[in-house]
């Protein structure tokens with residue numbers, strides 16, 4: 022007896038398309054204006070617009086050209102905060118935002134972040150991050166991005182970028198592509214010989230369906246700029262990779278903004294410009310040779326000797342000026358905040374004398390409330406044995422672990438990590454300078470004080486706890502353990518366990534309180550790890566090759582394909598209440614005649630954001646969800662798509678996420694759910710046709726509360742004619 026029924030509505034629904042984030046008419050007007058401005062520049066000035074300058078004292082900077090009213094560009098790190106600034110907020114990292122599954126929060130965070138960048142006079146926010154995507158959980162920068170699922174990351178990229186640019190700040194999608202580990206991400210020098218960065222060797226289908234997917238969303242959302250990665254791709258440096266930058270990004274994805282190098286990631290001069298790099302940042306050759314550039318005057322020579330065409334230089338300038346004009350940054354943009362300059366000098370160790378840093382503009386507004394709610398919404402409850410949570414007014418509370426305590430090393434976190442203190446954000450360019458922090462211990466103490474008669478005892482030295490819990494009496498009614506993992510740009514994680522003897526800390530505390538907690542031990546279950554060469558191999562450029570032979574099978578796709586039961590699966594999260602899906606999925610669909618999308622309309626010379634027909638909705642799917650428990654809560658309903666394995670090439674994941682809704686519900690309340698599936702959502706990348714293709718046969722749609730908790734399934738068939746794979 023089926024517990025559910027499906028109402029399949031077989032009439033054609035009218036085609037709708039998720040619109041591109043750019044107003045094409047306006048973009049074309051600004052593009053034409055940019056071309057006119059470019060025509061008024063001499064070659065030296067053009068070279069200056071595409072080459073970073075150390076004169077502006079932003080982490081990356083383009084000097085003004087007054088004659089055309091170009092005020093210069095201030096580019097600042099990073100994805101979660103305006104990093105080198107005082108009196109700015111540090112927002113929750115990408116991974117926390119993804120864990121909220123909340124589109125509105127993604128958008129609100131982007132807006133608040135952009136307001137701070139703009140308030141400090143930064144034109145370009147160097148974020149959000151879609152690469153690393155999260156090929157391996159050891160990746161040191163995964164937290165800066167959103168999720169190893171490209172759909173979830175794509176939605177987060179889309180919302181963050183639209184929000185940032187709505188405020189008038191240029192967003193930057195980074196790092197294209199294959200920047201999936203930190204180890205040997207940059208070339209190194211051993212015995213005066215260069216050892217190249219690792220090469221991410223990615224096949225065409227994996228590129229399209231996994232790593233490029235969220236970048237396609239970023240371009241579709243109208244992102245102004247894209248950063249190319251340090252690493253090589255298929256043995257060619259990402260910033261000199263014509264196939265990636267010109268054919269795929271600017272051609273197939275319809276990107277009309279500019280590609281900027283990652284910080285010192287352009288290792289060649291003219292090749293990079295000819296391959297599709299439009300801006301070289303920060304400009305100089307290296308951090309130890311700040312007075313020379315591979316670009317700048319070299320581009321002038323290169324145009325003179327014919328190795329770079331002036332048309333290509335014009336294209337670079339036009340790509341840089343168009344978003345500047347489009348976002349209105351040529352009029353009334355706030356000045357660069359004075360404090361950024363001093364913080365920049367400090368960063369480059371250029372503060373030779375003790376200078377009193379002027380206090381900058383306070384751009385924090387009321388963003389702390391948003392930060393608080395995103396952090397709460399992004400906190401995932403994995404286990405709640407004996408319904409220990411929420412706490413029921415305990416009289417005697419024990420708090421353990423370094424992460425509970427106030428930081429002891431200042432508010433600009435060192436890249437090396439620190440044992441005692443709450444790790445509110447990771448290290449490197451994705452970090453930020455805190456201006457206030459309430460560590461868990463302070464919050465718990467304040468709450469206990471309000472309750473009037475609770476005791477809080479604590480040990481925040483994890484090394485001491487690992488040696489044995491002592492000095493606590495009487496034994497607490499409840500023990501709260503705060504562990505942390507430190508992650509930073511420039512290094513991968515050596516272990517997946519939390520740092521600072523975390524397992525011992527849990528075991529020692531549990532021995533006293535019998536605390537409900539487990540830590541996963543099977544690191545090998547993840548499949549893909551970091552490539553870390555040692556000895557003579559580490560000095561061999563050819564050996565530094567990461568072959569992405571697992572294809573699309575990372576994260577839950579890997580666990581599904583290998584039939585490995587994870588401890589907590591993708592999409593999982595507990596609530597204090599319970600939810601029920603209504604056992605009806607109602608479907609309306611478009612029956613298509615062609616497995617491939619119609620080409621983009623030729624009447625427009627540009628297909629901004631790629632072929633718009635990929636974003637046509639082909640299936641609408643609706644149902645409803647009810648809060649069947651006794652307290653309010655938010656359900657995260659997920660939609661997974663399984664293409665028919667018999668009609669698709671090998672290497673197709675068993676099922677993939679293609680929709681999600683977060684629905685806040687009062688007890689007893691029911692709300693409707695609606696998901697739209699686009700042509701791209703229902704296709705695979707056909708490497709022969711070089712296009713997205715809908716398979717013939719039944720496509721399974723599943724609704725549920727995680728990738729393993731699929732409560733209702735139904736199928737749709739879109740291709741009516743006898744197309745054979």
Ligand SMILES: *[C@@H]1O[C@H](CO)[C@@H](O)[C@H](O)[C@H]1NC(C)=O
Nearest residue numbers: 043044045046047048050051
């Ligand atoms: C798009 O831009 C054009 C030109 O600036 C403007 O006239 C039009 O109103 C804009 N369209 C929308 C939908 O904002």
Ligand SMILES: *[C@@H]1O[C@H](CO)[C@@H](O)[C@H](O)[C@H]1NC(C)=O
Nearest residue numbers: 062063064065066086087088
């Ligand atoms: C280009 O224009 C600048 C003024 O912006 C001027 O100083 C420079 O001499 C010009 N260069 C050439 C080669 O004409």
Ligand SMILES: *[C@@H]1O[C@H](CO)[C@@H](O)[C@H](O)[C@H]1NC(C)=O
Nearest residue numbers: 209210211212213214215560
């Ligand atoms: C590296 O080059 C420097 C400068 O040319 C030279 O002094 C040094 O001996 C070289 N080192 C090695 C290990 O060859």
Ligand SMILES: *[C@@H]1O[C@H](CO)[C@@H](O)[C@H](O)[C@H]1NC(C)=O
Nearest residue numbers: 222223224225228254255264
């Ligand atoms: C890498 O090389 C393979 C084999 O030539 C090719 O199929 C694939 O498209 C290339 N990938 C990228 C990202 O250039």
Ligand SMILES: *[C@@H]1O[C@H](CO)[C@@H](O)[C@H](O)[C@H]1NC(C)=O
Nearest residue numbers: 075305308309310311312313
């Ligand atoms: C770089 O240029 C600055 C300004 O012209 C000068 O003061 C400095 O000495 C130069 N540095 C080197 C290493 O040549």
Ligand SMILES: *[C@@H]1O[C@H](CO)[C@@H](O)[C@H](O)[C@H]1NC(C)=O
Nearest residue numbers: 290291319320322323326328
């Ligand atoms: C042209 O100039 C560029 C920049 O200085 C240089 O890298 C390149 O080798 C030159 N090419 C020729 C053919 O002279």
Ligand SMILES: *[C@@H]1O[C@H](CO)[C@@H](O)[C@H](O)[C@H]1NC(C)=O
Nearest residue numbers: 413414415416472473474475
């Ligand atoms: C002390 O705590 C208990 C348990 O929460 C509560 O019932 C009692 O009213 C509290 N007493 C005072 C004086 O706050």
Ligand SMILES: *[C@@H]1O[C@H](CO)[C@@H](O)[C@H](O)[C@H]1NC(C)=O
Nearest residue numbers: 440441482483484485486488
């Ligand atoms: C933490 O405890 C260990 C072991 O008792 C001790 O050696 C260390 O000095 C303590 N660290 C701090 C910061 O107090």
Ligand SMILES: *[C@@H]1O[C@H](CO)[C@@H](O)[C@H](O)[C@H]1NC(C)=O
Nearest residue numbers: 483484487488520521522525
């Ligand atoms: C705690 O970890 C450190 C290294 O992270 C190690 O040196 C130390 O021995 C550990 N302490 C205990 C008690 O295991």
Ligand SMILES: *[C@@H]1O[C@H](CO)[C@@H](O)[C@H](O)[C@H]1NC(C)=O
Nearest residue numbers: 204512513514515551553555
């Ligand atoms: C890579 O190897 C080096 C040297 O053996 C080691 O210090 C480093 O921790 C390793 N990195 C990772 C991520 O395991």
Ligand SMILES: *[C@@H]1O[C@H](CO)[C@@H](O)[C@H](O)[C@H]1NC(C)=O
Nearest residue numbers: 222552563564565566567568
């Ligand atoms: C990656 O593939 C290349 C080319 O097939 C091969 O030479 C290399 O050994 C492989 N590297 C690793 C780490 O498997």
Ligand SMILES: *[C@@H]1O[C@H](CO)[C@@H](O)[C@H](O)[C@H]1NC(C)=O
Nearest residue numbers: 024025723729731732733734
């Ligand atoms: C839906 O499909 C999934 C995957 O095949 C299966 O695990 C699950 O039990 C199905 N659910 C129902 C209610 O049949």
